[in-house]
Amino acid sequence: MKKIGSYLVMFSVCVLAGCSKPAPDLLTSPDKQLHVKVFVTKQNTLAYSIDRAAQPVVLESDLGLQLTAADFTQGVAIESQSPVAPVTDEYSMRVGKKSKIAYSANEQTFVIENAQQQKLQVTFRVSNDGVAFRYAVTDPVIAQKQFVKETTSFHFAPTAKAWLQPMSVAQTGWSNTNPSYEEHYQMDIPVGTASTLGAGWAFPGLFNTNNNWVLISEAGMDGSWHASRLAHDSADGEYTVASPQAPEVFTNGGLLASGTDKLISPWRILAIGDLPTIMQSTLGTDLAIPAISLKNDFIKPGHSSWSWAILKDDFTTFDVQKKFIDYAADMYWDYTLIDADWDKKIGYEKLKELVDYAAKKNIGILVWYNSSGDWNQTPYSPKSELLTHEQRAAVFARLRDIGVKGLKIDFFAGDGQSMIAYYVDILKDAAEYNLSVNFHGATLPRGWQRTYPHLMTMESIKGFEFTTFSQADQDPVAKHVAMALFARNVFDPMDFTPMAFGDIPNIKRVTENSFELAESVLMISGIQHFAEIPEGMATAPDYVKDFLRELPREWDDVKFIDGYPGKYLVLARKAGDAWYIAGINAEAESKTLTLDLSFAGDQKGVLIGSGETERSFVQQEINSKTPQTITLRPSAGFVVVLK
Template sequence: MKQKLLVILLLFVSLYAFPQKNFSLKSPDAKIEIKIEVGQKITYTVIHQGDVMINPSTIALELEDGSYFGVDANVIKEKRTQINQVIASPFYKKDHIKDNCNELILSFKEGFDLVFRAYDEGAAYRFVSTRKRDFVVKDEIAEFHLGETSQAYVPYVKTNIASKTDPVFNSFENIYVHTPINQWQGDRLAFLPLLVEAVNNKKIVITEADLEDYPGMFIENQDKDTILKGHFARYPKRVEQGGHNMLQGVVKERENYMAKCDAKTLFPWRVISISSDDKQLLDSDLVYKLASPNRIGDVSWVKLGKVAWDWWNSWNLYGVDFKTGVNNATYKYYIDFASKQGIEYVILDEGWAVNLKADLFKVIPEIDLPELIAYAKERNVDLILWAGYHAFNKDIENICKHYAEMGIKGFKVDFMDRDDQPMVKFHYDAAKIAAKYKLLLNFHGSYKPTGLQRTYPNVINFEGVHGLETMKWSQDTIDQVTYDVTVPYIRMLAGPMDYTQGAMRNAIKKNYRPVFTEAMSQGTRCRQLAQYIIFEAPLTMLCDNPANYEREEECVEFITAIPTVWDETIALEGKVGEHVTIARRKDEVWYVGAMTNWDERSIELDLSFLGTDSYQAEIFKDGINADKVARDYKRQIIDVPTDRKLSVSLVSGGGCAVKIFKKKK
């Protein structure tokens, strides 16, 4: 009896000491509600028009000193704010963004704030430290409790890259596995963004924003239940030079904690984008809105555009009188091609620096960089250099200073393949130093974007995508066509993608095969053209070689005219994994791109956004035999119908690309 009374007394004391407190935050349109419960633990719930998107899920930070942000926490203050502003977005899919949300800040006695934001398009939360001393985060609890019948599009970490000793070492590029949540593949990790099919055909995409000086989040589900949990790389204890051509930092040993944090640390936003119609995901701005504002000031020097790229096509020129490869004669040919077509850049990918030395000041004898820079400048073309991570990170300041003074305009940095705290910090440090010398950065071999491109607008591209380069080695079991109509709803929601499209060798499903030196794409020629409109990339590659493009002048002229940043974007139609159609405007010219999966499809383009003026359209559509010969296409110029309806047929793996302009009077 005494024992029973003691249990009751302890329960009473616990409830009295940590009373449950409930808070609610709604989006401006009141369709999304975040419910927060604070007691012995903190949970949040996300509801959309009465449908539960995220069931009560626990969030907390465990600190190395044994204390917590979020366990036995005591609210001492609550503050509510409405944010309503316009964000300038000069290198984006639209030139400005309306940022409108309701914000709730809960301040806690234990030295932290918890910030929630409810947008019409989703929900987000972040921890903010208000401590007076620096501290160490041992672990983070980030749960996403989903419904019983939920399915997800899961981008698993590639097991042939990740090791059992360091499962977070990976390239962040894989196709999606469409699977029930409770059939998760064992202890495999998935990287973000990740899409979940929720109730009533609604979708949520889980990702993060404003990730700075803190490890990125993976997702795991070892229990194979309906609760996805965040997983984070431990802090590197011992890193050695190694990996690809000795250009990577290979973690040999890790600490038992995640991050070393300053007293006033702003932790990343955990982001949940919500859609009742799949096409809404194509035009989400949540990650950009939640990122820290521009830190470099004037961006007028940032020049965007297209790049004649060498690596995918293996420098395979033909019909020339010199031996092609990594040498000045080959790059002069690329420069001449770029100059003729109005292409802004040529990239010198891997090979221009001496191999296995990880030293960007050691240039191979076949390359005379000053001569190439001068040759390109005379032809109004600029050069970008490829750089392996370890070689670049050894001496970022002097490398940037040296090559900026020579006339190089940027770096494509590759093979980071980690997102632990030091690697995330590297991205910000590199961006800051590069901006100092007015250099662009394209982060290849990197994790997904989390808004760095807003904070440092000289960062113009990220990989973290299963791009066209994989077609050089992927077996025919890889379904790139389905991936192409899935990734715009998921990975592209986070930011631009260094997908590297533009193949002139195109294959129907049964004809595709991997060829490393003369690679091909899956799907039709018009699909490749459409990708220049659909896929976001302020710096966009032309992946094939100039000799092939010179045989396809009509397609090249169309590709090179397509802008790489936009004033306006409208998602017209789409369904995850099946098809996608997007319209984008630059000045007074509209472009529309559409792609399908392996299913033939007839689509009707709704062009009612054009208004009342008279328009013409230049259309590239799958040819009548494109189901047999994927490069077959038809180009035509027509008057846009007054009813603003335009019907187009897409073959299996097909696409179409449309340029719409006002009719000359």
């Protein structure tokens, strides 16, 4: 497609070709910094572009849908466009970087008509921190609205760079469990680089162009549409939205979106700005579906002990789980997670004993389930007990009656429409029985934590457990964490299951203990499942244990201080009147940072960092008025508490 960058040239071409006139005024953000153009090209295809502060960010890029009964990818015109209207929203979050969020944007809807006079609506919203758009097919002339493909693209200048996670090929990996968003990121690569596994790139995707950062994802998934990714090929730096692979479905379920009365896509979202704007953006939940109605008194974000991360399968026994309940109680945590095969190794009767024992110590019990039917070969149980509404009702009622507080559900098949509907059905049913949910071996949340407030977290990351499987995953973990915090964890909770101070069997741990401690603040997860076992925690000084005992479960605000994707990060989180600041260095050399903490007001506190050795800590008193100069060794970190 020939690219036409000038609005005046485009207008002249449309007049000569007889296509529709574009909107006379640019769609802009409330602060006038972001500008969006939506227009029909010389080839009669629909396109858009985005500028920020008069600099091109997203070059002319494609828009369009093809259905079995309607094609909006060619031969189209803009039939009409609505007036630009302000959109505002205010909402609260229990799981996220901010507790109270205000959203403000300008919205415009374009009605697109093809040669058969069938209609498609494309709605754009532009806020100060980014752009979002989605498609809606409501034309009654199109009786069956079956998705075929989407031509949406994001075109970047040849000089732009990308930070992307490859999608894995469906039905590969251990027991055919891919894709689960569990790959290492490719960092600082030229745009146009083909994906390393041939299956595309996972959302969110991070880009830098003309000194502007762009984080691309999607939100607003109700189960009627499949989840998307970026295509394998991106010639000339133009990334196209791609569909899931054929095996990524619930058994005998649909792969791609379909509807009768209407077909509405998720929002395609682009956070745009400098790094503070990206890291503080809430677009991922701003564009999510508002919360369902539910009794929310059972929703309790918190911290959890968990034996499996380090001890693995053989320690899912009654006596060990009782020990981890005691451990959680000693740390003033909230939960203990009992992992796979508990039904065989502990059983329901003894589970009830553990639940009752834990309740006396004010600890809630979480239990593991296998989501899988026959879409993979995973052996762990309980398995195939959640496949239907009737099964889920029986299981959830039994767990509720025993006193279990939530479920970790593992091993999903991917991103097909029927699999996305399966996630949504589980969440709806769990809400009926006052159970919190944690999805593992799973897709990206895409804002579900707003729609379903009892969704505490999702894995969707190559997490801590992988660093216990092989040294090849342990060695790059510092860079991997420093990257995930700029992409995967910006919009959505991430169950990385962080933090180990002691040894990992058969693995040489490469991060310092101070780096591990910093993860507890840097990573957002509604329930933070700490990997460390009692023996490792016993090696930490009392002031580190006290820090973890008092660590907030929910956050009111966030402030980006310094950092660069895959290299280092310093971030501040606020809870009540207290500020928690954490930093990590993932580079190969020591890094000296001078931190201005005056944003916290006049407060005193402590800084915990590395001692003389990699496994030791040191604590010192500080105040927010005095700039802090901190030198971090490679793979080291720090935490600060100001109250």
